[in-house]
Amino acid sequence: MLALRLTRSAHPAVQLRRLLVAAASAGTGFLLLCALGHALGHSGAPSASALRLAWCAAPMAATVHLAVAVARTDPGTRPRPGLSAVGLGPARLMAISATTTALSCALGSLLALLVFLFLRGGLTGVPSGGAAADFLAADRPLPFPATLTLLALVPLSASAAVAVTLRPREPAPGASRGARAYGRFGAARRPAGPETFGAYGRFGRQLGAAARGRRTARAPQEEKRGAVPDTPEAVPGVPEAVSGVPEAVPGAAEAVPGGTGVxxxxxxxxxxxxxxxxxxxxxxxxxxxxxxxxxxxxxxxxxxxxxxxxxxxxxxxxxxxxxxxxxxxxxxxxxxxxxxxxxxxxxxxxxxxxxxxxxxxxxxxxxxxxxxxxxxxxxxxxxxxxxxxxxxxxxxxxxxxxxxxxxxxxxxxxxxxxxxxxxxxxxxxxxxxxxxxxxxxxxxxxxxxxxxxxxxxxxxxx
Structure with a gap:
């Protein structure tokens, strides 16, 4: 129900992209049904029918690729702050994206079935002739299990691909262990080299970021006493042009590195x-x-x-x-x-x-x-x-x-x-x-x- 509400209240551009997915699914489903009709009408040539069915793999792969790209750009299922508090975490949003994709592809498959039945004469009673009679097999009954299986290929494949692509990813095991690793005597990070027994108590090594914060807070008092403040200009490797620019222009921190902003x-x-x-x-x-x-x-x-x-x-x-x-x-x-x-x-x-x-x-x-x-x-x-x-x-x-x-x-x-x-x-x-x-x-x-x-x-x- 939530997926239906998000689909109905989406932006027109998002609806257009979903309609493109539905149209692609309809075209692929129609090709699959035509391969089935050719197999029904030419039961003596199974290799030709199998080749036609194999050629449908390229349109189906293109349709699934488009469905994944549309699901990634859907703003309604994008993780935002505060959604986890109401039960819409990353896993739930991934399930909603997969359900929305399955609904769009199912709509296209239903449209393909209606067009195929119309050409066969199942809706009007008059089948199409000419070149279309070769793959419609209007004189033979359409098997329901095979039809349902072929029409379900695109929705199931697209929803599974969206679920795999948008699945919640945990941080790398090495990165998590590195973030939680502790050195000797409870140091906040792993030491670069071996430390002696008294290294913990020298020069405030155990304080880490807190010590740097207190040194920054003591900078005005040290300036009054004539001390050299610990400013970014005094740190080697930090150019003077970079320091102070983000404070002067809000949001320009991304635009400074490399001079390009990216x-x-x-x-x-x-x-x-x-x-x-x-x-x-x-x-x-x-x-x-x-x-x-x-x-x-x-x-x-x-x-x-x-x-x-x-x-x-x-x-x-x-x-x-x-x-x-x-x-x-x-x-x-x-x-x-x-x-x-x-x-x-x-x-x-x-x-x-x-x-x-x-x-x-x-x-x-x-x-x-x-x-x-x-x-x-x-x-x-x-x-x-x-x-x-x-x-x-x-x-x-x-x-x-x-x-x-x-x-x-x-x-x-x-x-x-x-x-x-x-x-x-x-x-x-x-x-x-x-x-x-x-x-x-x-x-x-x-x-x-x-x-x-x-x-x-x-x-x-x-």
């Missing part, structure tokens, strides 16, 4: 997937080249293996997306950057983990679509209506996921943007930085997509 993400965690992505991409291209070899009669030896290679190239691009986005941010800041390039590059480095993977998925989908278009344009098989629907569904879901991740990134840096505006940064500068980021990503991922599409289509067209 601290970069850890490069090791972002770039860790780049070698794996490049390796999987190379393996996929090698599989395509190996599968495109011809036998003695000139026929291709292993055409399904080429499709496996195409899938591997897509996975490689998706894995390499965050690392490539991070490197794009580094290239923007190379060779004596100005304030605009520094700001755009630092934001790209920060958002590499958030928008890099959806961008890599879009790159993979576009490269696969380009390879399929080049094959079908020459002497390849003709593209049917279900294939067109599947391609449009995958492309639309991945594009919507990328836009949703961009909206999430914009909301995540809202405080930093406000701090830059308070510091006097012009709004046109922020817009130019956004255009520069988009141009840099297009300049890197555009030629990469074309190159992968050509390399994927070349072995298959031989």
């Amino acid at each position: 601290p970069p993400a850890p490069a090791r965690s972002v770039l860790s997937g780049l070698p794996w992505g490049i390796s999987v991409l190379a393996v996929g291209l090698a599989v395509e080249a190996f599968a495109s070899r011809t036998g003695s009669d000139g026929a291709p030896v292993d055409r399904p293996g080429a499709l496996v290679g195409l899938a591997l190239t897509a996975v490689g691009l998706a894995l390499a997306g965050p690392g490539l986005t991070h490197l794009c941010g580094l290239l923007l800041q190379a060779v004596r950057p100005g304030a605009l390039r520094l700001l755009a590059g630092r934001i790209l480095m920060t958002e590499a983990a958030r928008i890099g993977r959806p961008l890599g998925v879009v790159c993979a989908v576009l490269s696969a679509a380009g390879a399929m278009a080049s094959l079908s344009g020459s002497d390849g098989p003709s593209v049917g209506p279900l294939t067109t629907l599947g391609v449009l569904l995958v492309a639309g879901c991945t594009t919507a996921t990328l836009l949703t991740a961009a909206v999430e990134a914009k909301h995540a840096r809202a405080d930093t943007t406000a701090a830059l505006l308070r510091l006097g940064a012009p709004l046109t500068t922020l817009r130019k930085a956004a255009a520069l980021r988009a141009g840099a990503l297009l300049a890197l991922f555009g030629p990469l997509t074309l190159a992968v599409a050509e390399l994927s289509a070349w072995p298959l067209a031989r």
Whole structure:
């Protein structure tokens, strides 16, 4: 009931994103039902029906990916202070997100069933003819258990993925042990080196932060007596330009480090997937080249293996997306950057983990679509209506996921943007930085997509 109330009272933009999830679920459910209809009408060719059902995995994965991205940006289920007091902790909010996602996908599955029954003639009594009669099987009864199982795949998969993604995460065991670790004689932190027996009582080591607080409070009295105060300027490594700026301009503490307002993400965690992505991409291209070899009669030896290679190239691009986005941010800041390039590059480095993977998925989908278009344009098989629907569904879901991740990134840096505006940064500068980021990503991922599409289509067209 709470999930229904949150769904009804959400913002129109949030409702639009949920409707996109429902539409994607409807398209995927319709493709699954068409695979079932083809299996009913062609009982003598189970391999062809299984291949049609296997092709539905790509639209279903794209739909689940979109559902997870929409659930992450839902403001109604975002943890806020005070909700735990009324029983809405992180676990309860995660359950509400999963339930809301299941409701949206169930609505789409119900719409797919109604459209499929309408085309079969179950609602009007007149089935559709022509090319649609091949996958509708209007002359055969529709099995209820198989229909219910296929329609439940998308809601269950999407809700399970949302629950796994938004599950409450406990702090790392090493970090918790380090925070609660005590040194000798009850010291508040683990000593860096060995201590002797009398180290506890010397120079106030046992006091820690309390001693530093009392030294700060005694600073005015020490100044009157001629003592040197313990100020940040006297501490090595703290520049004078940093001290005093947050007090002069509230909220500018985030805008001081690096001069950009956006601290970069850890490069090791972002770039860790780049070698794996490049390796999987190379393996996929090698599989395509190996599968495109011809036998003695000139026929291709292993055409399904080429499709496996195409899938591997897509996975490689998706894995390499965050690392490539991070490197794009580094290239923007190379060779004596100005304030605009520094700001755009630092934001790209920060958002590499958030928008890099959806961008890599879009790159993979576009490269696969380009390879399929080049094959079908020459002497390849003709593209049917279900294939067109599947391609449009995958492309639309991945594009919507990328836009949703961009909206999430914009909301995540809202405080930093406000701090830059308070510091006097012009709004046109922020817009130019956004255009520069988009141009840099297009300049890197555009030629990469074309190159992968050509390399994927070349072995298959031989």
